Amino acid sequence: xxxxxxxxxxxxxxxxxxxxxxxxxxxxxxxxxxxxxxxxxxxxxxxxxxxxxxxxxxxxxxxxxxxxxxxxxxxxxxxxxxxxxxxxxxxxxxxxxxxxxxxxxxxxxxxxxxxxxxxxxxxxxxxxxxxxxxxxxxxxxxxxxxxxxxxxxxxxxxxxxxxxxxxxxxxxxxxxxxxxxxxxxxxxxxxxxxxxxxxxxxxxxxxxxxxxxxxxxxxxxxxxxxxxxxxxxxxxxxxxxxxxxxxxxxxxxxxxxxxxxxxxxxxxxxxxxxxxxxxxxxxxxxxxxxxxxxxxxxxxxxxxxxxxxxxxxxxxxxx
Ligand SMILES: NC(=O)C1=CN([C@@H]2O[C@H](COP(=O)(O)OP(=O)(O)OC[C@H]3O[C@@H](n4cnc5c(N)ncnc54)[C@H](OP(=O)(O)O)[C@@H]3O)[C@@H](O)[C@H]2O)C=CC1
Ligand SMILES: O=CC(=O)O
Numbered sequence: 001x002x003x004x005x006x007x008x009x010x011x012x013x014x015x016x017x018x019x020x021x022x023x024x025x026x027x028x029x030x031x032x033x034x035x036x037x038x039x040x041x042x043x044x045x046x047x048x049x050x051x052x053x054x055x056x057x058x059x060x061x062x063x064x065x066x067x068x069x070x071x072x073x074x075x076x077x078x079x080x081x082x083x084x085x086x087x088x089x090x091x092x093x094x095x096x097x098x099x100x101x102x103x104x105x106x107x108x109x110x111x112x113x114x115x116x117x118x119x120x121x122x123x124x125x126x127x128x129x130x131x132x133x134x135x136x137x138x139x140x141x142x143x144x145x146x147x148x149x150x151x152x153x154x155x156x157x158x159x160x161x162x163x164x165x166x167x168x169x170x171x172x173x174x175x176x177x178x179x180x181x182x183x184x185x186x187x188x189x190x191x192x193x194x195x196x197x198x199x200x201x202x203x204x205x206x207x208x209x210x211x212x213x214x215x216x217x218x219x220x221x222x223x224x225x226x227x228x229x230x231x232x233x234x235x236x237x238x239x240x241x242x243x244x245x246x247x248x249x250x251x252x253x254x255x256x257x258x259x260x261x262x263x264x265x266x267x268x269x270x271x272x273x274x275x276x277x278x279x280x281x282x283x284x285x286x287x288x289x290x291x292x293x294x295x296x297x298x299x300x301x302x303x304x305x306x307x308x309x310x311x312x313x314x315x316x317x318x319x
Contacts, residue, residue: 002022003047004026004042005050006043006046006050007026008030008031008039008050009050009051009073011050012294012295019050019302022306023305026046043064044064045066047066047068047069047309048067048071048308049064049071050070050071052073052079055079056080056092061088061090067088067090069093069304069305069314070091071092072093072094073297073300073301074094075095075096075099075155075156076094078209078237080092091308091317092318093314093318094316095296095297096316099288099297100156102289102292103156103235104160106283106286106287107156107205107207107233110260111143111148111164111205111231113259114259114280115141115142115231117138120278124138141202143168145171146203147172147173147201147202148170148173149172149198149203149205150173150175150207151174151206152175152176153175153176153183154176154207156235157183158180158187160207162186172189175193175194179191195225198222201227201230202229202231204230204231206218206236206241209237210240216239216242217240218240219242219245220242222245223245223246223248229256230256231255232249232257232258233259234258235261236262238263238266243263243264250280256279257280258279258280259280259283260282260283262285268282303315
């Protein structure tokens with residue numbers, strides 16, 4: 001008998017067919033108030049769960065007594081209660097690697113858009129306000145050859161360093177808990193403390209996972225350490241920063257601008273002060289959102305799920 005798996009996120013048809021070769025798939029294109037009860041009912045006999053973003057915690061797991069594998073179609077797994085999954089012997093997996101280049105493209109887009117004020121000037125032109133040669137107050141700042149600090153030089157961080165260093169001639173500072181020799185050798189990245197990075201960078205790019213150790217790791221003290229001309233970029237998770245402290249730093253002109261793909265609450269509340277700041281460029285958590293990359297992530301998530309259900313060690317098991 002094929003193992004029953006529940007997919008709770010819109011999936012590419014080819015990936016669903018691939019899953020159906022070995023599994024009985026119950027498919028929810030998305031979860032909402034109407035179908036959530038049915039979803040919980042389906043979990044009763046599910047041996048696998050595949051999607052992203054849903055809190056896989058005690059409340060959910062209590063509805064899923066047969067669960068063997070939870071597979072995220074994302075690299076971040078802050079939605080998983082890892083200690084509880086371990087306690088229950090449930091294998092957890094994610095999708096690192098396949099999205100690095102796409103997310104790095106998005107981050108370079110945020111850096112350029114913020115520094116050169118592209119969305120703001122786009123609005124200015126479209127509103128018919130371009131009447132004369134632009135005054136200096138509307139100029140941007142250079143990106144090329146400025147110092148980029150990367151907090152979290154992992155898969156995505158290294159792909160950002162490659163673009164910034166080889167393409168834009170940017171010297172790279174980075175901070176991790178451990179050294180990244182590849183980034184040092186290939187992109188001349190210099191390892192430093194968090195404080196040295198914040199004080200020495202023109203652009204600070206945050207790319208760590210969200211976990212109890214990193215939650216609010218960037219707050220009032222850290223923004224105060226940045227240059228007044230510094231630009232802050234976050235594509236990790238909104239809760240890795242103290243969002244109120246970022247708002248304050250921008251309001252008090254302690255930093256110049258910010259580019260954000262992620263927020264403490266998603267979708268972001270319409271009255272969040274960040275949304276009314278001209279010097280803040282926002283995206284709706286789309287770091288990896290190209291069709292090509294999302295298919296690769298879905299396929300990898302499906303492969304992880306199947307490997308786990310077969311009793312093997314999936315390629316991307318979370319330890
Ligand atoms: N906006 C989007 O669409 C996307 C967001 N993400 C987010 O970005 C995160 C990173 O992705 P990815 O690069 O693939 O992950 P990796 O695991 O490859 O890299 C994470 C890096 O963060 C460092 N790190 C972890 N903990 C700390 C800490 N306490 N202090 C300093 N550095 C730390 C790690 O180094 P070390 O262990 O040595 O400290 C590592 O270099 C994901 O977990 C996800 O939350 C990822 C992809 C897309
Ligand atoms: O946010 C996206 C991810 O893959 O993590």
